[in-house]
Amino acid sequence: MKLNQLLVILATAMLFGCGGSGEKSQPQTQSSDLPQDISTPPPNEGEPERTDDEFTVQMVTQSLCGESMSEGVVIFHRQDGRVLLELETDSEGVLSTKWPKDTKHLSFIKISENEGEMLREIITWADISEHDLFEKVSFISSECGCQQIDFDLTSLASSNPGYYISGLTNQREIVTRTTISSLCNSSDSTLLFIDNGSEQDVRAGLFTTDDGSIVIPNDSDFKLAGDRINLPNSLYEQSLTIFHINQNGQVMSQSSKPMYIFSHDTLKYYLNSESNTVASSEFNWATHSNTTQIIEMSGDIEPYQPIDLTTALEAAVTQFSEEATATVSPSFEFASVDPRIDQIQFYVSWRDPSNGKVQWRFNGKPSGSFPDFWLGSQVQQGVSGATPVSNYLQLNATNFSGEYEAYVRYLHQANRNIYTDFNTDFLSNSTYFRVDGILDR
Numbered sequence: 001m002k003l004n005q006l007l008v009i010l011a012t013a014m015l016f017g018c019g020g021s022g023e024k025s026q027p028q029t030q031s032s033d034l035p036q037d038i039s040t041p042p043p044n045e046g047e048p049e050r051t052d053d054e055f056t057v058q059m060v061t062q063s064l065c066g067e068s069m070s071e072g073v074v075i076f077h078r079q080d081g082r083v084l085l086e087l088e089t090d091s092e093g094v095l096s097t098k099w100p101k102d103t104k105h106l107s108f109i110k111i112s113e114n115e116g117e118m119l120r121e122i123i124t125w126a127d128i129s130e131h132d133l134f135e136k137v138s139f140i141s142s143e144c145g146c147q148q149i150d151f152d153l154t155s156l157a158s159s160n161p162g163y164y165i166s167g168l169t170n171q172r173e174i175v176t177r178t179t180i181s182s183l184c185n186s187s188d189s190t191l192l193f194i195d196n197g198s199e200q201d202v203r204a205g206l207f208t209t210d211d212g213s214i215v216i217p218n219d220s221d222f223k224l225a226g227d228r229i230n231l232p233n234s235l236y237e238q239s240l241t242i243f244h245i246n247q248n249g250q251v252m253s254q255s256s257k258p259m260y261i262f263s264h265d266t267l268k269y270y271l272n273s274e275s276n277t278v279a280s281s282e283f284n285w286a287t288h289s290n291t292t293q294i295i296e297m298s299g300d301i302e303p304y305q306p307i308d309l310t311t312a313l314e315a316a317v318t319q320f321s322e323e324a325t326a327t328v329s330p331s332f333e334f335a336s337v338d339p340r341i342d343q344i345q346f347y348v349s350w351r352d353p354s355n356g357k358v359q360w361r362f363n364g365k366p367s368g369s370f371p372d373f374w375l376g377s378q379v380q381q382g383v384s385g386a387t388p389v390s391n392y393l394q395l396n397a398t399n400f401s402g403e404y405e406a407y408v409r410y411l412h413q414a415n416r417n418i419y420t421d422f423n424t425d426f427l428s429n430s431t432y433f434r435v436d437g438i439l440d441r
Contacts, residue, residue, distance in 0.1 A: 006323050009441055010388045012349055048076075048084050053131040056412070059093040059108055063141040069093040070110050070139060073378050077105035081329075081371030086378075090393070099131035105371065108137045109378045118356030120379060126364035126371070130405055133415040149209045152216045160194060161220045167253045167429045168193040172438035185277035191244050191252045191267070192258075194222050204262040225261030229271070229295060231302040241272040242295070270297035274384055291431040307397060307433035312337045320393060321438050331369035340397035340431070342407060350388040350440070357389070365404050366395070391414035393438040398430040 006034045051325045059072045064143045078087040084102055089095040107124040121139050151168060157175045166172045167190065175194070188210040195202040203222035208213050227240070242259065247269045252267070271293050293301045307313070310333065316337050324330040324346075334341045346362040362370055400407050 006350075006386075007330075007439065008345055009350070010270050010348065010386060012390070036258050038291045047101060048100040051101050051131070053099040054096060055099045056096040056109055056132075057134045058106075058136050059089055059095075059110060060138050061110070061134060061141050062138045063143060069140075070112075072108060072110040073376070075107040075109065075371060075378070076100045077107065077371070079104040079371065081105065081373040082283060083376045104129055105373070106134070107373070107375065109375070110139050111378065113120045120358045122358070122360040122375065122379070124360065124362045124373060125408060126362065130409075133405060133408045134412045135172075136412055136416070138416075144340040144377065150214045151192075152214050154216075156194070156217050156219065160196075163194050163196055165192060165194050166255050172255070177363055182372040189246065189252065190224075191262075192424035193253075193255065194216065194219075196228075196391065202260050204260075204264075206264065206266075206362070222263055226262055227297075227299045229259045229261060229299045230301065231259070232301055243270045243272065244268075250290060253415040261297065262298060263297055270293050283338055291429075293429055302429060304429050304431065305397060306431045307338055307341070309433075310337070312437070313433070317435055317438070318395065325439055329369050329372050332369050335366040338395075338397065339345040341395045341399055342404070343401060345396065346370070346392075346438070348391040348393070350386050351389060352386040388439070390436070391439045392436045394432055394434040396430070401428065 028131070057074065058292050059070045061068050068122045070388075071089050071093055072084060073088050074095050075083055076087075078084050084351060087095055088189060105124065105126045106128050108120055112121075117284040120140050123139070125134075142303050147186060152202055155167065156163070156165070160175060163175045164172050165175050172195075189206055189208050191204055191206055193204050203226060204224040205217060206219065206224070207217065209215065241254055242261070243254045246252050246266050272291075291304050291306050293304060295301055313334075315334065316334055318342065320330055320332045330346075332344060334344060344366055346364075347360070349357070349359045351357050364370065398407070401411065402410070413430045
């Protein structure tokens with residue numbers, strides 16, 4: 001399958017009213033009304049020339065529950081996007097081979113079944129010419145077979161009448177005598193908070209949850225006194241979430257209120273700040289800019305400016321959208337718009353009878369173009385009857401100060417868990433700008 005033809009097909013399907021989220025009630029067209037992918041892969045050019053450099057990578061699936069090995073396929077692309085070499089990993093997701101000399105891009109493909117539907121997940125990295133940038137490539141799963149933890153709050157309700165508790169759910173709720181609350185947790189401990197309503201008494205308690213027994217919190221269990229977070233005025237305070245992270249990088253809890261941190265040697269604190277959704281005069285796509293900051297134990301947060309929608313950014317995004325839905329490889333120039341932008345992501349997802357559900361995520365430099373990628377034998381050529389699911393363009397501004405290749409190498413270290421990446425120094429004080437529906441013109 002070729003990228004350019006795919007984007008035209010999906011954009012046309014959206015224009016006819018059968019795209020977007022897949023849940024619109026507009027009349028759908030017949031597949032015969034849409035352009036068809038009738039492209040034929042170029043002939044096999046034989047075994048490519050190899051270098052003496054060894055390329056070794058492992059494909060894994062990561063979730064809050066941990067990491068599992070994933071079999072898959074690695075595609076080595078030429079500069080123009082054609083397939084140079086297509087190789088399968090072993091049963092542990094590992095591929096080791098001599099580096100093909102003319103490799104300029106890499107695609108990693110995982111095929112699985114999700115709720116009875118075939119799912120093809122594709123991660124493509126453009127402008128890759130070095131053999132040692134990838135130790136581990138991670139696919140993300142929201143599925144997590146976590147343990148169910150029960151908390152009996154009867155004793156706490158008796159000793160702390162009128163108090164609120166946070167951490168069991170996304171809501172801050174009153175402690176009642178008859179409450180037995182359940183928590184789905186993947187860590188061996190969890191963090192709960194109580195406050196007296198006026199927030200003059202705000203404390204946290206760390207509870208062990210690995211033995212499967214009912215947890216009965218008492219007032220004496222909440223030993224950690226809270227220190228209020230000092231929110232700088234530059235943050236978008238209407239949407240703030242604090243993540244509490246243990247020393248293993250696991251999310252122990254998250255909450256938007258109360259805005260306190262609790263000194264403990266096994267905890268780190270990160271704040272997620274999201275701006276309002278905005279729309280421009282040129283387009284009506286949903287956009288938002290997000291930042292993540294480390295919270296120091298003093299409660300201080302270093303101010304950081306999200307990426308704002310400017311006239312120059314709007315023009316650059318519009319150009320990308322127009323070219324992505326035309327017959328040319330989409331080009332882009334975002335580095336000059338905001339010099340902090342060091343990576344772009346372009347995501348497109350669709351369903352079709354031949355492939356099931358497909359999720360394709362492109363990653364590249366902030367300036368350049370995407371070639372007309374082929375995906376070898378892993379994605380069937382015909383997308384007749386394709387139904388768009390979602391698509392977006394995301395511009396990332398991390399605090400990584402190195403070159404693009406060093407950035408890719410750092411991101412794919414073997415010890416990195418990208419599911420909880422926001423809690424690393426790599427993504428602290430970072431921001432992104434995302435345009436949903438980049439093909440919906």
